[in-house]
Amino acid sequence: MKRIQKSSFKKTTLYVGNSFPRPSFLGKDVIIIIDRKIISLIPGLSAWLSNFSAVYRVTAGEELKSLDKFSKHMEKILKMSDSLSLSKLKIVAIGGGSLGDFAGFVASVLKRGVGLIHIPTTWLAAIDSAHGGKTALNAGKSKNQIGTFYPAESVLLVKKILMGQPLVRGREAISEMVKMAFLTKKRWASSFFKSKLKDNRLLWEFLVDAIKEKYDVVERDPFEKKGDRRVLNLGHTFGHVIEAYYGLPHGRAVMVGMNFAAHYSRQKGLLTEKEYQKILNLLDIHSENKDLQLATRRGKIDKKTFYKLALRDKKRSKQSKIIFIFFKKVGSVVQREVDVKDFYDFAKKQNWVK
Amino acid sequence: MKRIQKSSFKKTTLYVGNSFPRPSFLGKDVIIIIDRKIISLIPGLSAWLSNFSAVYRVTAGEELKSLDKFSKHMEKILKMSDSLSLSKLKIVAIGGGSLGDFAGFVASVLKRGVGLIHIPTTWLAAIDSAHGGKTALNAGKSKNQIGTFYPAESVLLVKKILMGQPLVRGREAISEMVKMAFLTKKRWASSFFKSKLKDNRLLWEFLVDAIKEKYDVVERDPFEKKGDRRVLNLGHTFGHVIEAYYGLPHGRAVMVGMNFAAHYSRQKGLLTEKEYQKILNLLDIHSENKDLQLATRRGKIDKKTFYKLALRDKKRSKQSKIIFIFFKKVGSVVQREVDVKDFYDFAKKQNWVK
Numbered sequence: 001m002k003r004i005q006k007s008s009f010k011k012t013t014l015y016v017g018n019s020f021p022r023p024s025f026l027g028k029d030v031i032i033i034i035d036r037k038i039i040s041l042i043p044g045l046s047a048w049l050s051n052f053s054a055v056y057r058v059t060a061g062e063e064l065k066s067l068d069k070f071s072k073h074m075e076k077i078l079k080m081s082d083s084l085s086l087s088k089l090k091i092v093a094i095g096g097g098s099l100g101d102f103a104g105f106v107a108s109v110l111k112r113g114v115g116l117i118h119i120p121t122t123w124l125a126a127i128d129s130a131h132g133g134k135t136a137l138n139a140g141k142s143k144n145q146i147g148t149f150y151p152a153e154s155v156l157l158v159k160k161i162l163m164g165q166p167l168v169r170g171r172e173a174i175s176e177m178v179k180m181a182f183l184t185k186k187r188w189a190s191s192f193f194k195s196k197l198k199d200n201r202l203l204w205e206f207l208v209d210a211i212k213e214k215y216d217v218v219e220r221d222p223f224e225k226k227g228d229r230r231v232l233n234l235g236h237t238f239g240h241v242i243e244a245y246y247g248l249p250h251g252r253a254v255m256v257g258m259n260f261a262a263h264y265s266r267q268k269g270l271l272t273e274k275e276y277q278k279i280l281n282l283l284d285i286h287s288e289n290k291d292l293q294l295a296t297r298r299g300k301i302d303k304k305t306f307y308k309l310a311l312r313d314k315k316r317s318k319q320s321k322i323i324f325i326f327f328k329k330v331g332s333v334v335q336r337e338v339d340v341k342d343f344y345d346f347a348k349k350q351n352w353v354k
Numbered sequence: 355m356k357r358i359q360k361s362s363f364k365k366t367t368l369y370v371g372n373s374f375p376r377p378s379f380l381g382k383d384v385i386i387i388i389d390r391k392i393i394s395l396i397p398g399l400s401a402w403l404s405n406f407s408a409v410y411r412v413t414a415g416e417e418l419k420s421l422d423k424f425s426k427h428m429e430k431i432l433k434m435s436d437s438l439s440l441s442k443l444k445i446v447a448i449g450g451g452s453l454g455d456f457a458g459f460v461a462s463v464l465k466r467g468v469g470l471i472h473i474p475t476t477w478l479a480a481i482d483s484a485h486g487g488k489t490a491l492n493a494g495k496s497k498n499q500i501g502t503f504y505p506a507e508s509v510l511l512v513k514k515i516l517m518g519q520p521l522v523r524g525r526e527a528i529s530e531m532v533k534m535a536f537l538t539k540k541r542w543a544s545s546f547f548k549s550k551l552k553d554n555r556l557l558w559e560f561l562v563d564a565i566k567e568k569y570d571v572v573e574r575d576p577f578e579k580k581g582d583r584r585v586l587n588l589g590h591t592f593g594h595v596i597e598a599y600y601g602l603p604h605g606r607a608v609m610v611g612m613n614f615a616a617h618y619s620r621q622k623g624l625l626t627e628k629e630y631q632k633i634l635n636l637l638d639i640h641s642e643n644k645d646l647q648l649a650t651r652r653g654k655i656d657k658k659t660f661y662k663l664a665l666r667d668k669k670r671s672k673q674s675k676i677i678f679i680f681f682k683k684v685g686s687v688v689q690r691e692v693d694v695k696d697f698y699d700f701a702k703k704q705n706w707v708k
Contacts, residue, residue: 071421147466
């Protein structure tokens, strides 16, 4: 494992390696929480797991995050921890976003907090959810209403795991990378936009750059108190609406959401025509027409549903206002409070709503 | 409410007042979590509560801290939070130790952490558990195995509430105050030992001094990582054993535990004869003979049970070693690792075990 960076944000260290880490790298007193279904999918993983005495296999997904089931999980995990040293105890989370949310929460409340290592197995987790310290459970139908801010000690990016991901999962993650590239003026972003690499190779090539970008943003506002972190919401405000309404995958919805944000920014006069065209062109490279075709199959969104979905977004500040992330140019965005009516009117103008 | 001190430890502010705070002092967007049974016991509390729209009444005790029930509680609390502003949301905990543990945990995980204000209603909570940021739930029979470090924004000490506590609850808390006084060379400690005040009056008089002492210790080791905080365990190692075996109230067990620690320290040569006698005299003032009579009624502890209880203590480091807090003199203690066999042998010499 190659150590990439020691972030000042509560000391999360990023590591990159071609294959699974040596067991001793993780430590002796670890409890591995792993998505059961990936064990057979990743060659060598099952043999590697046999190095550990405490392996907790779970079925990943939103159901795993149910607060109702948490007590049962915790009792089993506590039992596993009995024979391990409390001061060295670590949770190692191997899985995608939902598994990471769950295992991160477990680590944050187990004996008032133990070590946490993430080994993300999906591109979305590798680029996004494994970083930034957000953990979450669901209470009833309320998603992510229970949680902690609990950054991992380390995040391990394993090439063998990630490059083995199916193409469709990679496509979902590319929108996150496009988003990070739009937020920065750093050189990696223009290399990324110019790159001829495709899919998983493109993702692996720029993964560390995109993550470092995220750390930079998170470090300015680790507990989401100051609002600096909201720029990560670029493409998400409209994205979440269509994700919920059309059942689009998150990554695709965000791609469409960034497209929407470009038009909206132009309408507000925040973008010059030249920058506007540039952004649309860059978005085009990574968008698929299928996104929009899929989206429109269910027809336009009715007004009431649009308002409900727009205001449900967790980044809302007051009941009738939303904070929208606008483009200023490539490499620079700005957050503005807009009335939900204004947001609705523009969505209508763009033919998304009735 | 008079502001006493802004602690540097995650900014907990201590307030002292004669009666309940003005409702506006707590803020508009608060959820009050209160021990149901104290509402009728404290004059004026019921009327004061009517100022708030979100009041969650619970039955305090260890059952409240059950992880199994947490999901049900959380759904109700989330519902109450719907109409309140997320950014200003605060949990106000009104109750004793178990209520504070529960409400503190709720505040620490509700929407990834909201504000927390403690209004302790027992002396033990006022002097001890409301401070230091430990929150806790129980998983099955494992007490306090789930929790967070989440210090309150403020702790409000209300004279009217505390002075109304029955004498027996006050007696329990005095041992905590005696303990804090033994840990410091500051002037308040000698005033405390010389004071002719009794019971609740004595507690109120020195409450803020004892709490400040605790903050000083906690600030040296907020997450219990360095071991500095272990001095707070004076009297607890042996105290916990007899608390569990004889079913003694915690405060009384700690008083006996400090007595034991004095003898043990003298045996180890850590105390001069003069300091030893001084400590025994100071302990005598606040001890009741009833403590020991009660304790011995069940007969001596058998060896196996003693080992089990001694090693169960959460402050243990390795399986056969315990960390014991010894007296060096009045105002100064020292922590030493001892073998559990040595601890057992001395307890046997003191006629506590078979």
